[in-house]
Amino acid sequence: MMSDNKEPLHWNAMEIMSHEELQNLQFRRLSGLLKYLQQNSVFYRSKLSSCGVFCQDIKTLEDLTKLPFTSKQDIVQAAGSSGNVCGELFCGDPKEILRWHRTSGTTGKPVKIADTMEDWNNFADLSAEALYAMGVRREDVVVVAFGYGPFIAFWAYIAGLEKIGATFIPSGGLDTQGRIELMKDFGATVFMSVPSYAIHIGETSRALGVELSDSTKMRLVVHTGEPATPLMKKKIEELWGVKQRDRLGTTETGGFAFECPHSPGIYHIQEGFFVPELIDPANGQRVEPGGEGELVLTPLYRRGMPLLRFKTENLVKSSKKMRCKCGRNYLSLEETENGVVVRRLDKLLKIRGVLIDPILIENIVRQFEWFGGEYRIIFEKKGDMDEIKVLIELKNEIDATIAHDARIELTEELKRKIMVRIDVECVPFGKLERFEEKAKRIVDLR
Secondary structure (H helix, E strand, C coil): CECCCCCECCCCHHHHCCHHHHHHHHHHHHHHHHHHHHHHCHHHHHHHHHCCCCHHHCCCHHHHHHCCCECHHHHHHHHCCCCCCCCCCCCCCHHHEEEEEECCCCCCCCCEEEEEHHHHHHHHHHHHHHHHHHCCCCCCEEEECCCCCCCHHHHHHHHHHHHHCCEEEECCCCCHHHHHHHHHHHCCCEEEECHHHHHHHHHHHHHCCCCHHHHCCCCEEEECCCCCCHHHHHHHHHHHCCEEEEEEEECCCEEEEEECCCCCCEEEECCCCEEEEEECCCCCCECCCCCEEEEEEEECCCCCCCCCCEEEEEEEEECCCCCCCCCCCCCEEECECCECEEEECCCCEEECCEEECHHHHHHHHHCCCCEEEEEEEEEEEECCEEEEEEEEEECCCCCHHHHHHHHHHHHHHHHHHHCCCCEEEEECCCCCCCCCCCCCCEEECC
């Protein structure tokens, strides 16, 4: 499809396939993956055999439900099941590994994922499809505000930008003020980071008397790596004066969905690269479109460390509609007040018998005008009792009287909404560390 200026509206043909064409493509790719696993994967040959399932039993996409799930714990166990660093999950010769990435470890032991050259070439195309859909073009100048490390988002974005042909500027090692100057000096048009850091950049600019919409050529903020609630997204657009777009992904599967510019709050799962499912976490049964369930993904493009029916532990709400006005027939997720991920099933923490979702605390904290941009949730044991405390950073201009009132106000609101007594401590602006990668705001000292 072409626009008036002859620029393609979509990155590849998969994006405008009919639902039937897309399912046929998925099944062909799934069949190829299953044959590959049968020949090359010690891990999956054993796993499927123990469940009495064989690859030849999968004759339609619906038959995918016959296969067992793969969990993060499976990956951890497989990594330690052999004498080499790859473990049983890796297919092929370890010399074929092009790059390693690792999860942040915010929900447990970090998980290591290896990719081959074939994997990474496919991953680059996956990233390019998402970035192009969100509005990045060849003529853009992009500041990538992630540190040089094992966090996969940095490398995924650069791989996608190279495919598109956009100019990018790595900014690892620079402080916030240095990045602001970088944007101005190079005439940057797109900024990429985790959402909380995008907010921090915007607030720091304001504090320095710099309005980013006036002093730079910025037109788009793309963020990923941590949950972005509607309040956070609204704050980014207010501080930057430009549109923002969110990207979803995991290290285990790679990026898998992007926020549609034509339908903000709707996230399209890239079904040319994945077979997505929504399941009821209580019984493992599929959830119909329009319902809430745990997102399960089968990446169709990875051969180094392939995964079947990987449980992301993200509880999401799917959209009933299939065809979007952007022309895509992808399965889509709908944003809620908690963001597109309703909650993380692996992040629920129990305090005095009550399960607490940290995202609910964040939503309450971010609604107050005096909030300074960072917070911590600290779980600790005092005697025989579990206790929870929220450290909340205040804006620079807040005086002692307002700080006292803020603490009382937040304490009461937390008790009303969470129904558990939570201690609140206010700290000065800049006291808490900022994160360039996935934030670690939950501290469990019990």
